[in-house]
Amino acid sequence: MTAAVLAQPDAAIVGIGQTRFAKNMGRDELDLACEAVLAACADAGLDAREIDGVVSYHVEQVDEIDLGSTLGLDRLRFMARTPSGGGGAASVIGLAAAALEAGAADCVVAFRARNRSKTASYGEGINQGGRPWAKAGTVLADSRQWHHPFGVAAPAQEMALIARRHMAVFGTLAEHFGAQAVAQRFHASRNPAALMRTEVTIEDWAASRPIADPIRLFDCSLEHDAGVAIVLTRRDRARDLARRPVRVLAHGQCDGPIHVDLPTFFAETALFGERVAGARLLAPDLWGAAGVQADDVDVAMVFDHFTMAVPLSLEQYGFCDLGEGGPFVASGATRWPDGSLPVNTHGGSNGEAFLHGLNHLPEAVRQLRGESTSQVADAQVAFVCGSITDPAGAVVLGRD
Amino acid sequence: MDPVTTAEHPRPALTGAAAPFWEHVRSGVLHIQACGQCGAMRHPPRPRCARCHSDDRRWLPVSGRGEVWSYTVCHPPVLSAYAERVPYNAVVVRLVEGPFLVSNLVDVPLDEIEVGMPVELAVEPIDADVSLPRFRRVAR
Numbered sequence A: 001m002t003a004a005v006l007a008q009p010d011a012a013i014v015g016i017g018q019t020r021f022a023k024n025m026g027r028d029e030l031d032l033a034c035e036a037v038l039a040a041c042a043d044a045g046l047d048a049r050e051i052d053g054v055v056s057y058h059v060e061q062v063d064e065i066d067l068g069s070t071l072g073l074d075r076l077r078f079m080a081r082t083p084s085g086g087g088g089a090a091s092v093i094g095l096a097a098a099a100l101e102a103g104a105a106d107c108v109v110a111f112r113a114r115n116r117s118k119t120a121s122y123g124e125g126i127n128q129g130g131r132p133w134a135k136a137g138t139v140l141a142d143s144r145q146w147h148h149p150f151g152v153a154a155p156a157q158e159m160a161l162i163a164r165r166h167m168a169v170f171g172t173l174a175e176h177f178g179a180q181a182v183a184q185r186f187h188a189s190r191n192p193a194a195l196m197r198t199e200v201t202i203e204d205w206a207a208s209r210p211i212a213d214p215i216r217l218f219d220c221s222l223e224h225d226a227g228v229a230i231v232l233t234r235r236d237r238a239r240d241l242a243r244r245p246v247r248v249l250a251h252g253q254c255d256g257p258i259h260v261d262l263p264t265f266f267a268e269t270a271l272f273g274e275r276v277a278g279a280r281l282l283a284p285d286l287w288g289a290a291g292v293q294a295d296d297v298d299v300a301m302v303f304d305h306f307t308m309a310v311p312l313s314l315e316q317y318g319f320c321d322l323g324e325g326g327p328f329v330a331s332g333a334t335r336w337p338d339g340s341l342p343v344n345t346h347g348g349s350n351g352e353a354f355l356h357g358l359n360h361l362p363e364a365v366r367q368l369r370g371e372s373t374s375q376v377a378d379a380q381v382a383f384v385c386g387s388i389t390d391p392a393g394a395v396v397l398g399r400d
Numbered sequence B: 001m002d003p004v005t006t007a008e009h010p011r012p013a014l015t016g017a018a019a020p021f022w023e024h025v026r027s028g029v030l031h032i033q034a035c036g037q038c039g040a041m042r043h044p045p046r047p048r049c050a051r052c053h054s055d056d057r058r059w060l061p062v063s064g065r066g067e068v069w070s071y072t073v074c075h076p077p078v079l080s081a082y083a084e085r086v087p088y089n090a091v092v093v094r095l096v097e098g099p100f101l102v103s104n105l106v107d108v109p110l111d112e113i114e115v116g117m118p119v120e121l122a123v124e125p126i127d128a129d130v131s132l133p134r135f136r137r138v139a140r
């Protein structure tokens, strides 16, 4: 490898921005996205017109061109979206970093905006307002025909079927998922931006109503309105901006089946040790590229549409052995401040907010800036991953 | 399960590549799509064989026997067509031939459902046009 390649400028997160997280804000997704993008640019200390790249999720309702026209972004030259919903949580940062590393853009914003309050639908899209399964219709020509006729339509039901298999294979208990729910609600109780500010106990979790056994209400992500944006630029340029940059040490995507097609999911998944694929295949490359190992990570933000995703993800990325995720969480390892690997220190998707995981990225940045409300002392390395039940990916971030 | 009497039971469109699956279920024998060249089964149906890439396909009858690979008990919120029968079971069945199906168990109390439970096909019509491949428990 030549010195020129080694000296290739890499990517850094220089700004984070978010709207208030609340139900029924009465604002559409474009409005929320604009506020988040402008807040991220203000945090970075740069003019939004310098943005020349936009990345988002394929489920995003805000069109890149609409965003550009609204904010006067007249030099866009890189636009891309990740596959799958929560699977893209970390991959959007990977896309942005790849664009910067390739010279396809100089200043990239990753964003996600949602309007999902039950009473405030601004559009008829399946991902806008209310519950998507209530809008599915009853005559199904797509993959929903393999689920809905049997009463399986809500993500909680699909994830329950995945969680139950993990319990049967490895002896994981519903209470292990509950331990993560309780830890995250504790983290959320310390975070003024979080939707859920009340701490709960494992007894409260056990008393919360069952949604789809083994998943209870307190395991579930929140539905509301919100926007989040993250601005990245090249590391050499980042040093001239307002905030201490956070380096993207490594990023990677992985394939894998998706929970909305469970017959294919169970035929192809690697979650239960059938094969090394998906996140378990990505993990060694990711750690190799980052120059650190799972043991070196100080704090992790793990996509958690339901809390069952946390132990399953930690296994796949090598934070614990396959099948040990449940006991690992139940030991208190993921709970701030005493856990060896505090996870979702902002409160996660059942405590702070649910934006298909994009709100997890700003928390990783806050940890590396020393600004979290549940700050891990001297945090140097943070890990963020997308949904373990989707094609996904992960990023490793470090203080510059 | 009891026939659903509420209107608007979610149903397959009975169009496209999936139509033969539902026609076969209605006739009472479960069929799974297989590669016309190498014989590999796949479900849901797809236009190509992932093993040999052939686009030859055929529908093969299968035994209808399998095991409960996973299960859940669904509480609200659920599809409106299912609202009157909560809590109800949903399962993933692995057929002995390999493919997986999302389904329901009939005539099994919720607290007796176990992963690994042997099951067999129990076709249940929801109306004149559509039958669902559900499963019943069988002795080990």
Ligand SMILES: [Zn+2]
Binding pocket: B035, B036, B037, B038, B039, B040, B049, B050, B051, B052, B053, B054
């Ligand atoms: Zn073939």
